[in-house]
Amino acid sequence: MAQVSLQNIRKVYPNGYEAVVPTSFDIKDGEFVVLVGPSGCGKSTLLRMVAGLEDISEGVLSIGDRNVNHVDPADRDIAMVFQNYALYPHMTVRKNIGYGLKNRKIAASEIEAKVQVAAKMLNLTDFLERKPSQLSGGQRQRVAMGRAVVRDPALFLFDEPLSNLDAKLRHQMRIEIKALQRRLGVTSIYVTHDQVEAMTMADRIIVLNAGRIEQIGTPAEIYHRPASTFVASFMGAPPMNLLKADCSEKRVILKGNVAVTANAADGPIVLGIRPEDIEVGEACDIPFTVDIVEELGAHRLLHGQLDGQDLTIHVGKDVAVSAGPIRISINPDAVVLFDAETGLAL
Amino acid sequence: MTDTTQLAIVKRPLRWGRVLDHLVLILGALFMLIPLLMVLQTTTTTDLETIKNGPELVIGDQFDDNFMSAMFQASGFSGENTGIQMLINSLILGIGFALGKIAIGMMAAYALVYFRLRFATFAFWLIFTTLLLPLEVRILPSYEIAQKLGLLNTYTGLIVPLIASATATFFFRQFFRSVPEELVEAARIDGAGPVKFFIDILVPLSQTMIAAMFIIMFVFGWNQYLWPTMVTTEEGMYTLVRGIKQLTQDLEGTNIPKYGRANMLALIAILPPVLVVIFFQSWFVKGLTESDK
Amino acid sequence: MKRAGFATRWLPILLLLPQLAIIALFFYWPAAHAVQSSFYLEDPFGFGSSFVGFDNYTHLAGNSEYGRIAQFTLLFTVLVTFFSLALALLLAVKADNVIRGAKMYRTLLMWVYAVAPPVAGFIGLLMFNQNWGPLAELAKSFGWDFKLGVNFGDTATAMVLVSVWKQVPVNFIFFLSGLQSIPKSVREAALIDARSSFRRFWDVTFPLLAPTGFFLLIINITYALFDTFGVVDVLVKGEPGNNPMTLVYKVYVDGFRGNDIGGSSAQSVILMVLVLALTIFQFRLVERRIHYT
Numbered sequence: 043m044a045q046v047s048l049q050n051i052r053k054v055y056p057n058g059y060e061a062v063v064p065t066s067f068d069i070k071d072g073e074f075v076v077l078v079g080p081s082g083c084g085k086s087t088l089l090r091m092v093a094g095l096e097d098i099s100e101g102v103l104s105i106g107d108r109n110v111n112h113v114d115p116a117d118r119d120i121a122m123v124f125q126n127y128a129l130y131p132h133m134t135v136r137k138n139i140g141y142g143l144k145n146r147k148i149a150a151s152e153i154e155a156k157v158q159v160a161a162k163m164l165n166l167t168d169f170l171e172r173k174p175s176q177l178s179g180g181q182r183q184r185v186a187m188g189r190a191v192v193r194d195p196a197l198f199l200f201d202e203p204l205s206n207l208d209a210k211l212r213h214q215m216r217i218e219i220k221a222l223q224r225r226l227g228v229t230s231i232y233v234t235h236d237q238v239e240a241m242t243m244a245d246r247i248i249v250l251n252a253g254r255i256e257q258i259g260t261p262a263e264i265y266h267r268p269a270s271t272f273v274a275s276f277m278g279a280p281p282m283n284l285l286k287a288d289c290s291e292k293r294v295i296l297k298g299n300v301a302v303t304a305n306a307a308d309g310p311i312v313l314g315i316r317p318e319d320i321e322v323g324e325a326c327d328i329p330f331t332v333d334i335v336e337e338l339g340a341h342r343l344l345h346g347q348l349d350g351q352d353l354t355i356h357v358g359k360d361v362a363v364s365a366g367p368i369r370i371s372i373n374p375d376a377v378v379l380f381d382a383e384t385g386l387a388l
Numbered sequence: 389m390t391d392t393t394q395l396a397i398v399k400r401p402l403r404w405g406r407v408l409d410h411l412v413l414i415l416g417a418l419f420m421l422i423p424l425l426m427v428l429q430t431t432t433t434t435d436l437e438t439i440k441n442g443p444e445l446v447i448g449d450q451f452d453d454n455f456m457s458a459m460f461q462a463s464g465f466s467g468e469n470t471g472i473q474m475l476i477n478s479l480i481l482g483i484g485f486a487l488g489k490i491a492i493g494m495m496a497a498y499a500l501v502y503f504r505l506r507f508a509t510f511a512f513w514l515i516f517t518t519l520l521l522p523l524e525v526r527i528l529p530s531y532e533i534a535q536k537l538g539l540l541n542t543y544t545g546l547i548v549p550l551i552a553s554a555t556a557t558f559f560f561r562q563f564f565r566s567v568p569e570e571l572v573e574a575a576r577i578d579g580a581g582p583v584k585f586f587i588d589i590l591v592p593l594s595q596t597m598i599a600a601m602f603i604i605m606f607v608f609g610w611n612q613y614l615w616p617t618m619v620t621t622e623e624g625m626y627t628l629v630r631g632i633k634q635l636t637q638d639l640e641g642t643n644i645p646k647y648g649r650a651n652m653l654a655l656i657a658i659l660p661p662v663l664v665v666i667f668f669q670s671w672f673v674k675g676l677t678e679s680d681k
Numbered sequence: 682m683k684r685a686g687f688a689t690r691w692l693p694i695l696l697l698l699p700q701l702a703i704i705a706l707f708f709y710w711p712a713a714h715a716v717q718s719s720f721y722l723e724d725p726f727g728f729g730s731s732f733v734g735f736d737n738y739t740h741l742a743g744n745s746e747y748g749r750i751a752q753f754t755l756l757f758t759v760l761v762t763f764f765s766l767a768l769a770l771l772l773a774v775k776a777d778n779v780i781r782g783a784k785m786y787r788t789l790l791m792w793v794y795a796v797a798p799p800v801a802g803f804i805g806l807l808m809f810n811q812n813w814g815p816l817a818e819l820a821k822s823f824g825w826d827f828k829l830g831v832n833f834g835d836t837a838t839a840m841v842l843v844s845v846w847k848q849v850p851v852n853f854i855f856f857l858s859g860l861q862s863i864p865k866s867v868r869e870a871a872l873i874d875a876r877s878s879f880r881r882f883w884d885v886t887f888p889l890l891a892p893t894g895f896f897l898l899i900i901n902i903t904y905a906l907f908d909t910f911g912v913v914d915v916l917v918k919g920e921p922g923n924n925p926m927t928l929v930y931k932v933y934v935d936g937f938r939g940n941d942i943g944g945s946s947a948q949s950v951i952l953m954v955l956v957l958a959l960t961i962f963q964f965r966l967v968e969r970r971i972h973y974t
Contacts, residue, residue, distance in 0.1 A: 095573050116579035128570035132592040141588075142578035189578075405878070409775045410782075416772045416849075417789035423804045423846070426815060430807070442813025496700035499693035504686040511697055518708045520960045524907045524929050525952045528936045528945060529711035529718070552707035557700060582687040611797035613911040618937065629797040629911075636806060636918050647807075654803050661795035666788055673791075676851075677858045 044106035044119075044196035044229055045071045046092065051101035053087050053253075061087045063254045064101060069231065069246075074223055076232045078240040079250035080276070086201060088250070089233045093199050094118050105197055116145070121190035122199040126206060127182045129174040129189075135161075136170040139188045160192040163222070180211045187222065198223065198230040204239065216242055237277045241265065249273050266316075268378060271385040274314045280343060280354045283320075285313045286382065287349070294379075297349050300327045302374050310382035317343065317356035319376035322363060326371035330355075335365060344368075424658070431455075431652045438647040454648035458656065461649065468624030469631060471653055478610055478627040478657070484547045485609030486602045493556025493601075494594070498586055500557075501564040502572060518553045523615060531618050541622045550615055556601055562678070563597050564590070600675025603668050607661040628657035712953070718946035730943070737947035747931070747948075754927045757837070758905040761844045765901060766894070768845065769852030774882070776853075777860040787857065794850040798908055802915030805843035809835075816842075830918055837925040840916055844909045851904075852897050859893035860886070899963040903956065928952060 046069040053062040062084040069075050077085040090096040092103060094115035103111055110118050121142075129138050136157055143153045161167045164184040174182055183203065190198055203219070204212045220243050223230050234240055240247050241261045249256040249264060249272075257269035268274035274282040287294045289311040293301040296313075304311065328348070336343040344355040344363055355370060357363060379388045426443045433448035459471040499505065500512055523530065530549055539545025567590070575585045591598075616630040626634070635653060639645040665672050687693075719737050721730040741747050776786050793801075808816040809829040820827040827835050863886065871885040910929050917924040921934050929952065936945025 090573075093573075093577065095576065115573075115576045120577065122574070122577050124570040124574060126568055126570055128568060128574035130571070130574075130589055130593075132589075132595070141575075141580075145579035145584065189574075406779070409778045412771065412775045413779065413782075413786045413790075416768070416775075417786060420790060420793050420846070420849070422815075423808055426807065427804060439812065442810070442818070443815060492699045492703065495696040499696035502686055503693035504688055505693050511701065515700060515704065518704050520957055521708075521712060521953055522903070522907045522956065524910060525932070525949045525956065526708070526711040526715050527933065528942065528949070529714035530707055531937075532714070533706065533711060548703060549707040552703045554700075554704070582689050582692055585687075607795045611795070611800075613797060613799045613914075614933070617914075629799055632797075632799045632803050632911075632915060633919060636803060636915055639806070640918065651807070654800055657800050658796050661797075662792050665795040666792055669788065669791075673854055673858065676854060 045069060046197060046229060046231070047102075047104045048088075048092075049102040051088070051091060051103060052099050053084070053091060053096065054099045061253055062091075065255055066101075067248060067255070067258060069229055072227045072229055074220070074230045074232065074243060074245045075248060076234060076240040076244035076246075077248050077250060078234055078237060078276075079256075081235055082252075083250040084253040085233045085235075085250050089199055089201055089231060092197075092231060093120060093122050116142075119196040120199055121193045121195040121197075122201065123186045123190050123203040125202040127174070127186040127203075129182060129185055131174050134171050134173055135166060135177070135185050135188075138174070138185055139166075139192050142189065142193050156192050156194075157188075160188045163191065164188050179207050180215065183207060183211075183215055187219070191222070191226070195228065198228050198232075200230065200232040200234075202234055203232075205234070205236070212239075219243070237279065241277070247277075249276065251276075266376075266378075267387070268314070269387050271312055271314070271380050274378065274380070278316065280317055280356070282314045282316050282378070283353050284380070285315070285348065285351050285353070287311055287313050289379075296372070297328055297330075300372075302372065302377055304377075304379050306379055306388050311388075312380040312382050312385070314378040314380060315372055315376060317354045319373040320353075320355045321371045321373065322355060322357050322361055322368055323371070324369060326369040328370050328372070329367060330370045331367050332363060332365045335363060427651045427655055427658075430647050431655055433648065435644055435647050439644065450648055454652045457646070457649045458652035462623070468622070469626045469634070471628075471656060473624060474626050474628045474631050474653070475656060477625060478629065478660070480543055481546055481612065481616070481627050482606045482610035482661070484543065485550055485612075486605035488547060488551050489556045489605050489609075490598060490601050492551060493554070493558075494560050494591075494598075496554075496557045497560035497564055498590065500561055502582070502585075515554045515557055519555065519558065523550065523553070527614060527618065530615075534619055539619070541620055541625050543625075545619050546616060546625070546627075547609075549619075550609065550612060556605065559601060559675075559678070560594070560597065563594060567593065596671065597675070599668065600671040600678075603664055603672045604675050606664060610661045628653065632657065715946045715949045715953070718942055719950045721943050723940070723942040733943065737943045738951075740944065741947055741951070750926060750928060750931050753837070753925050754906065757841060757844075757909075757925070757927060758902055760841045761848065761905040761909070762898065762901040764841070765845045765848035765852055766897060769849045770856050770890075770894075772849070773853050773856035773860055774886075776857055790853050791850040793847060794854070796847060798844075798847055798911030799915045800911075801843050801847040802912040805829075805839050805912070805916055806918075809839050829916070830920070830924065833923060833925055836916060840909070840912060840925060843912050843916065844905065847912065848901060848904055852901065855893055855897055856890065859890050863889050896963070899959055902959060906952070906955070 048068070049066050050064040051062065051066070052060070052064045054060050065088065077088060079085050087096060091098050092105075094110070094113060098111055102109060105118055105120070130141065133141065139157045139160055140153045143156060157170070158167070161170055164187055166181070166184055166188055169177060169181060174185065177185065186203065200219070204215050207215060216239060232239075232243060244261055246258060247261055247264045248258050251272050257264060257273045259267070264273060264277055268277065268282065271284055274284060285296075287296065288309065289304050289306050290308050292304055292306070294304045294311060294313055295301050302313065304313075322344070330346055330348060330353070332344045332346045334345045336345065339359065341359055342357050342361070342363065344357060346353055380386060381388055429443050429445075429447065430438050431454050432451045433444075433446075434450050437448065462468060462470045496515060500508055505511070534540060534545045534549060537545075539548075571589060572585060575589055580588060610627075611629055612627070613629050613632075616627050617633070620626060620630060631653065635650040639647070639650060720732060720734060722733045722736065723730040772790055776783060776790065779786065806829070808814050809827060810817060811828065817827045817829070829836055829839050867885065867889070871881045875881045875884060906927065907929050909927060910933070913927055913930045917926065921930070926934070928948065932945050932948045932952065935941045935948065939945075
C-alpha cells in the first residue's frame, strides 16, 4: 500500500512535442483515481511514466516514500493491466499469472499457492491449464487482473482495461474491478476515455486535456461543478448544455425575457445547464420547440434549439412529450457560468 | 461462385466451366509431374533398357540396384563422392544454412526492433542494402576472400558466405514489429530483462515464423549451386546439387551411360526439399508470401 | 522500434555483431572489390594488375559477342517472365475456382518450387535426350530434329522451357494467395454487378491482383537474370561454345574460366547496376502496394 506523488512531471518527446505539461497531484493510500480525457490528452503517457515504461523528462515521481524516477518498472512494486491484456499467448493461464513471481525467484510452491488464491478470487480456477486463445474476452480480462493481483503490489495501474469488451461485459467488469480494489485496498490509477467508467469507478477523477489537468475532484464535483467548458462537455452523456449569452447587471437574459441571476461582469458569458436540470411544464416560463424526441425507455431526451443554440432536455418516462412547442424552465441553482473567452468556470 | 445465381429447384445443368477448370488444372499438374515420373521410371530399369527404349510405362525391378550404386559408388576419381556422402553434405548445407540464417537474423532483428540504439538506422541500412545484390554478381571477389581465409573445401566456407544477405533479418523484423507493444511492457513489469524476454517470450512466440523460415531457408540452402561449385573442389565436399554437373558429364562418356545411377542421384537431390515443402505446406506458403512482401 | 525499448547498451551491439561481421566480410568487401577490379587489368600470368580506367567497360561496349549475349538475355528474360507469369495466373485462377481437390491441385502445382535449377536442367537434358528423350521424340514426330547443345535455337528453347517449368510454382503460390486474400464481400458484390465471369475477372479480380503481379514481375526478371544460372550451366553441359548463355553465365565463364578478372568484374558491376535499378523500382512499387490496401 502506498501513496503516490507527482511533482511537476513533464513529458517532452525528442521531436519537441510536449505530451504532458508540468503536472502535480497526490494520490492517497488506497485511493482509486481515474485519469480521463480524449485520446491524445496525455493520460496514457502519464500512466506509462508512473509505470516506468516511459522516461520522465522533468519532475519527481514517488511511490510510497521512494523516489522512483530512475527505478526499473519491475522494481517499482506496481502491477499493470493493459488494454489488449498483453497476455503471453504461448503460456497457460497458470504460467501467465505466475511469470512475474517466477522472475522474482520465488519458490515454485509459493508461486503455486499465490496463483491458486488469485485464480479463486477471479473465478479462474477451472481455466488454469488453458491458453489465452481458448478464453473469452471477459476471461482474458480476468487473467490480466490475476497477473496484477498475484504480485500483491503497492500500486495498480490500469490502461483502458475494458475498452476491448462489449457493453454488457464492460458493465460487469467495472463492478468487479471496483469491488476487487475495495477488497484489496490497493492504490490504483485507472486510465480511460470513457466518462461513464470514470464516474462510476473513481474516488477521484482527474480530467486531462491537451497534456494539462482541467480539473481534479470527486465524481459529483466534476459532474455538478465542472471547472471548465471542456469538463462540462466531456463528462456526462448527454453533455451539459452550453449556451452563449450576454450578462448585464448581474443578469443573463434568455428567450422569453427570462432572467438568470449571474454573479459576473457585464459582457459575453457561457451558461451551462445539465439536461436533467431543465424542467418541462405548462407553468414554465421559456417557450421551446422540440424537434426530436429520443425515447430511451427509462427516460426521454428532447432536442431542439434555444436562441439558435442546441439544447437537450432530459425528462422522466412519465412526462409525455411529442415534437412541437412546449414550455420549459431552468433551475437557477444548477446553472454553471463560464468565462466566454477562457472557458473557465466563474 | 456461380451457385448463387441459380435457383436450387432448377436442375443444375452440367457446368462446362467447372469441367474446363479441372481440365486445365489436370494438364498443369501433369506438366509439372511428368518429368519427375520419367526420372522415377528410369531408376527402376537397367541402363541398357533405358538406352534402347527410353522411358516406358513399365516399372522395372532395378530400383534397389540403382539405389545401392547411387548411394555407395563414387563417380569421381577420389572415390569420395558417393551418394551417401553427398547427401550428408547437402543436409549439412541445408540445415546449417537455415539454422545460421535464422539465429543471426533473429538476433539482429531483435536488436533493431527492441532496443533504443543510437546507430539503429545506420545498422538497418547497412543490413538491408544486402537485399539489393544477389550473390551471383559478386561471386568472384567472394571466392577470392574465401580463398584468402582458407575456407575452400570447408563447411564454413560453404555455408557462411551464403548467410551474408538479410532476408531472414528482414522477415523477423517485420514479424517482431507486428508483435503487440504491450507484451514487452508487461514482461518488463513482470521483471523480465532483455535476455529473458527474448528466450521466455519472443522465441516461443515466433515458433511458427521460425518453422516457416526454416523450411524456406533449408530449401534455398540445399538448392545452392554456383557457390558450392566454386568453393568445393574436393569431391568429398560435393553436395548432391553440386554433383549434378558431374553426372551430366558421366552421361557424355564413351562407356554405357549409367542412367539408373544418375537419375537416382537426381531423384535423391529432389526429394528431401520437395517432401519438406509438401509436408509443411501451410507454413511454407505463409513464410514465402509474408517474407517477400 | 518499440515505444518501451530496452535501454541496455552492450547487448544490441553484441546481437548485431555476427550479422554485421558476415555482411562486411562477404558482402561489402566483395562488392567493393568487384567495383575496384573493374578498373584494373589483371595480368594473365598473375604478375599484378594495372589501372586501366573505364577500358574494361568500353571494351564491353564494343564487344559484339557481349552485345549478342545481352540481346539473348533480354529475349530469354522476356520469354521466361511472360510464360511463367501467364501460366501461373491461369492455373491460380482455376485452382481458386474449384473446391473439390483444391488442396491436391495446390500441392501438385507447387512442389517443383523445391527443385534446384541445375537439377531442373538435368531433367531437361533427359527430356530432350537425342536418342530417346520424350520431348525430343515429340518434336521429331512434328518433323523437328531437336538437337540440344548443338543447335542454338533448340538449346535456347529448352532453356526457356525448363526455366518456365521451374518458375511457375512460385508465381502460382503468390497469385493464389493474392486471389484468396480478395475479400469475399468484394467477390459477392462483383457477382451481383456483373453477369459474365470473364467481365468479373477483368474488372474486379485482375486489378486487385495487379500489385501481386507487379511484385512478381520483378521477382521473375531477377530469377531469369540470376537464378537460371544452374539451368544454363547444365543444359550447355559446361561447354559454352556457341551455345546461348545469359549475362551472369558470361561473368562466370570470363572470370572463373577465362581468368579475365577485370572484364568479368566490369560485367558484374553492370549487373549490379541493373539489379539495383530493378530493386529500387520494386521498393517504389511496394510502397504503392501499401496504399492499395
